Amino acid sequence: MKFLVVMDPIETVAVAKDTTFGFMLAAQARGHEVHYCLQDQLYLQGGKAWAVAWPVTVRAVEGDHFTRGPAVRAPLSDYDSVWMRKDPPVDRAFLHATYILDYAGTQVLNHPRGLRDANEKIYSLNFPTVIPETVVTRDAEQVKAILAERGEKMIAKPVDGHGGRGVFMLTPGDRNNNAILEALTDEGQRWIMLQAYIPEAREGDKRLLVLDGEPLGAILRVPQADDNRGNIHVGGSVVAAEVTDRDREIAAALAPRLKADGLVFVGLDIIGGLLTEVNVTSPTGIREVKKLCGVDVGDAYIAWVEQHAKR
Secondary structure, eight states: OEEEEEESOGGGOOTTTOHHHHHHHHHHHTTOEEEEEEGGGEEEETTEEEEEEEEEEEOSOTTOOEEEOOOEEEEGGGSSEEEEOOOSOOOHHHHHHHHHHTTOSSEEESOHHHHHHOOTTGGGGGOGGGSOOEEEEOOHHHHHHHHHHHTSOEEEEETTOOTTTTOEEEOTTOTTHHHHHHHHHTTTTSOEEEEEOOGGGGTOEEEEEEETTEEEEEEEEEOOTTOSOOOGGGTOEEEEEOOOHHHHHHHHHHHHHHHHTTOOEEEEEEETTEEEEEEOSSOOOHHHHHHHHOOOHHHHHHHHHHHHSOO
16 A cells, blocks of 8 residues: 655654654555655645655664655545644644645545544543533633632643643642733633643653554653653653553543544543543654553554555
């Protein structure tokens, strides 16, 4: 089969950690042809989506991790599967790229409509039985009133944030709250998510990798002593984690909606048995799961594609 990966520049990938690169390695190991392109190399012509893409050979060698051939111009329908793996932010360019992918004429993972509809923060509200108390607002006074009423810490973060950026713990009566909320909401111009603080966050933020509704593996991202965030790129350490009965319960609650929205590969963030985010754009973690838990999610992903792709 022939696959196209829409991604960030291949020169910039973290060879040992990047999930997109892991998928490419897995596809190549199973004998498939891999091409890649950047988001801005997608275009529409004659009612079809096209790309200017490079055939590429990849290897897990730091400093020498790819060899690419001459660029080719082809309709996306020439590919058996197209993987939209451009990292956040989900900005105007990303959204416009999903409109182009609507005309691919072949399998696209994750589905462009699902990528547009599933804001990674707000999408969790579709599953009220498995999430902490959550409010989405851009009214700072409302946030302060909720804090005062609850009398306990809460987490605030921008609904369009990613990678742990802009995540704050708010404490009732803290004199910094006004400044934090002014910055987060851009003085009332941007929506934020306010969630009940889950004390188990100190033990770690679990990333559960789910393929076609089925949980495959998990890691625990443990925050540093001086940080509330467990995100890997802000210094959180990664340890192996089991897939628990509660994890399976959460995945089962999401599975019908995920499948309906074409969200085949997702990363669920779970703290204290509660779902906090649903990562759909370019979920990460497969390399860590393989290293720490021995579960090859990349190979499972390619096997799934082989069964469900165009051919």
